[in-house]
Amino acid sequence: MREAQAGSGAAMAQLYAAHWRSAYRAAYLVVHDAAAAEDVAQDAFLAAVDALDRFDRRRPFAPWLHRIVVNRALDWARREELRRRVSRPESVFEPLPPPAEIGGELMEALKELPAEQRAVVVLRHLLEYTPGEIATMLELPRGTVNSRLRRGLDRLRATVGPASGEEGWG
Amino acid sequence: MRRDALDKALREAPIPVPPDAEKRGLEVVETAYSQRQPRRRPVPVPRLALAFSIATLLAALLLSPAGAAVREWVDDVVTTSAPRPEAGLADIPGGGRLLVQSAAGPWVVQPDGSRRLLGDYDEATWSPRGLFVAVAAGRTLSAVEPDGTPRWSLSAAARVGGPRWSPSGYRIAYRSGRELRVVAGDGSGDRPIAAATAAVAPSWSPLGHPQLAYVDGAGMLRIADSESGSTLASAPALPGVEQIDWGGAMSSILETSPRSLRLRTVQPLKLAGRPRLGPPRLLPVSPRATVLAAALSPHSDTVAAVLARDTPTGRRSAVVLFAGGEGRGRRLLDVPGDLGEVVWSPNGRLLLISLPVSDQWLFLPPGPGRGSAVSDVSKAFSPGRWVPSFPRLAGWCCRR
Numbered sequence: 098m099r100e101a102q103a104g105s106g107a108a109m110a111q112l113y114a115a116h117w118r119s120a121y122r123a124a125y126l127v128v129h130d131a132a133a134a135e136d137v138a139q140d141a142f143l144a145a146v147d148a149l150d151r152f153d154r155r156r157p158f159a160p161w162l163h164r165i166v167v168n169r170a171l172d173w174a175r176r177e178e179l180r181r182r183v184s185r186p187e188s189v190f191e192p193l194p195p196p197a198e199i200g201g202e203l204m205e206a207l208k209e210l211p212a213e214q215r216a217v218v219v220l221r222h223l224l225e226y227t228p229g230e231i232a233t234m235l236e237l238p239r240g241t242v243n244s245r246l247r248r249g250l251d252r253l254r255a256t257v258g259p260a261s262g263e264e265g266w267g
Numbered sequence: 268m269r270r271d272a273l274d275k276a277l278r279e280a281p282i283p284v285p286p287d288a289e290k291r292g293l294e295v296v297e298t299a300y301s302q303r304q305p306r307r308r309p310v311p312v313p314r315l316a317l318a319f320s321i322a323t324l325l326a327a328l329l330l331s332p333a334g335a336a337v338r339e340w341v342d343d344v345v346t347t348s349a350p351r352p353e354a355g356l357a358d359i360p361g362g363g364r365l366l367v368q369s370a371a372g373p374w375v376v377q378p379d380g381s382r383r384l385l386g387d388y389d390e391a392t393w394s395p396r397g398l399f400v401a402v403a404a405g406r407t408l409s410a411v412e413p414d415g416t417p418r419w420s421l422s423a424a425a426r427v428g429g430p431r432w433s434p435s436g437y438r439i440a441y442r443s444g445r446e447l448r449v450v451a452g453d454g455s456g457d458r459p460i461a462a463a464t465a466a467v468a469p470s471w472s473p474l475g476h477p478q479l480a481y482v483d484g485a486g487m488l489r490i491a492d493s494e495s496g497s498t499l500a501s502a503p504a505l506p507g508v509e510q511i512d513w514g515g516a517m518s519s520i521l522e523t524s525p526r527s528l529r530l531r532t533v534q535p536l537k538l539a540g541r542p543r544l545g546p547p548r549l550l551p552v553s554p555r556a557t558v559l560a561a562a563l564s565p566h567s568d569t570v571a572a573v574l575a576r577d578t579p580t581g582r583r584s585a586v587v588l589f590a591g592g593e594g595r596g597r598r599l600l601d602v603p604g605d606l607g608e609v610v611w612s613p614n615g616r617l618l619l620i621s622l623p624v625s626d627q628w629l630f631l632p633p634g635p636g637r638g639s640a641v642s643d644v645s646k647a648f649s650p651g652r653w654v655p656s657f658p659r660l661a662g663w664c665c666r667r
Contacts (some may be wrong), residue, residue, distance in 0.1 A: 109300045131283040139292040146299045224278040
């Protein structure tokens with residue numbers, strides 16, 4: 098980070114290589130659209146470049162990037178949800194075609210969660226942030242994070258759990 | 268499934284990755300990185316001293332003539348935001364009806380969002396109270412009802428373009444080839460006003476006078492009496508002008524070219540019985556920007572302009588508001604890609620902005636307040652087409 102801030106293109110490329118996959122995966126698991134996830138990851142890195150000089154080197158880079166990624170992915174998912182909601186017969190709109198299918202019962206179940214719950218589940222179980230850290234990243238009360246997490250996991254368990262569950266997801 | 272199994276599934280489940288996505292992103296990021304200007308890190312200053320210094324500096328600036336520029340800059344920065352679609356078009360926000368020109372022809376969109384294709388016409392414009400629509404196709408000018416029922420048609424000598432219905436409802440101005448003509452609202456009394464005009468649609472006086480602004484073939488902006496055809500006022504038009512819009516609270520004419528925006532007030536001289544064109548005022552458009560569209564508010568002298576520019580990360584467009592006496596514009600919206608047209612609501616409280624790149628319409632208030640968005644616009648106006656095309660906004664009706 099220090100070298101990237103000092104103007105080293107190679108250091109910036111290293112930062113990108115180290116974090117792109119996790120950024121893309123997190124974005125994809127929230128938006129469930131490959132093109133949108135690519136855009137979100139790219140936007141997040143551009144925002145990082147833009148704010149590089151203001152970045153506090155004493156803090157880790159990943160949470161900063163993930164915060165941008167998940168918030169942008171959430172914005173996109175909310176927008177898509179609105180697009181689907183406006184399909185009243187008398188309106189000028191038609192519903193979007195369903196997103197491309199990907200395999201896996203869990204992925205299907207995750208896709209059915211509201212975007213806000215998806216984002217919290219991804220931050221907790223893919224990126225392994227604590228509820229307190231998630232609350233800071235999403236600018237939510239910690240209680241809201243916990244309730245979204247609990248509701249999301251309950252719905253996932255209801256879909257996937259009975260067939261394969263041994264223990265709860267805590 | 269256990270908790271660690273969930274973690275593992277989220278980490279390892281196969282997800283689709285577009286080919287070369289990582290490489291594409293790296294190229295964009297490297298370009299942005301190479302063009303950034305590294306800033307020197309500030310030397311730490313005790314917070315209290317820093318706060319005091321900033322407060323003193325701001326007070327000095329805001330009380331000085333240069334303070335105006337600072338305030339505008341701050342205003343610009345804090346009010347710019349990305350579009351956040353909030354609701355779909357079950358109803359047209361702000362009410363009224365829309366006229367939308369698609370590849371198949373013009374559509375009327377009712378307040379509840381239902382829509383009707385008027386027919387295979389090239390251009391359309393509302394009558395002042397929305398009781399009729401004037402439509403042009405080839406050499407034919409027609410008036411139809413909003414349900415598409417034709418009322419009258421006339422054949423012109425050349426291709427018809429730029430029809431505009433007068434605010435009184437009694438006249439329609441249109442271009443036939445290079446000629447400017449006026450016909451009564453019932454289709455009678457068709458007559459020429461000017462023989463050679465520029466390819467710019469005429470614009471009627473918003474005050475209800477029988478006066479018409481147009482650009483002649485020699486590049487002069489003229490105001491003509493629509494009954495006699497005589498010129499009442501004239502001045503050189505903005506070079507490269509493509510659109511004129513006579514409106515606003517102070518009765519101004521907005522001239523739009525791909526590089527510039529210019530406003531002139533029109534002063535009615537009651538004793539002389541003719542208007543006078545005031546001095547032109549160029550709006551501060553960056554020389555690097557291209558003007559894609561502009562519209563003058565119906566109730567104020569605020570201009571909403573769509574400006575595009577190329578940036579290191581690609582092309583971006585902004586909707587910029589130029590209010591009467593302000594020195595510079597205020598960005599209302601800034602998005603990647605090209606925006607389309609911008610149209611004021613009849614009461615001037617909302618702007619409708621077309622966003623072809625994301626297939627949306629945005630309804631945004633020019634001041635504080637939340638906007639809303641409408642999606643899948645192309646499909647709605649391209650029934651039965653394999654490749655939907657994005658329609659053009661042609662009008663928002665009607666002033667009450």
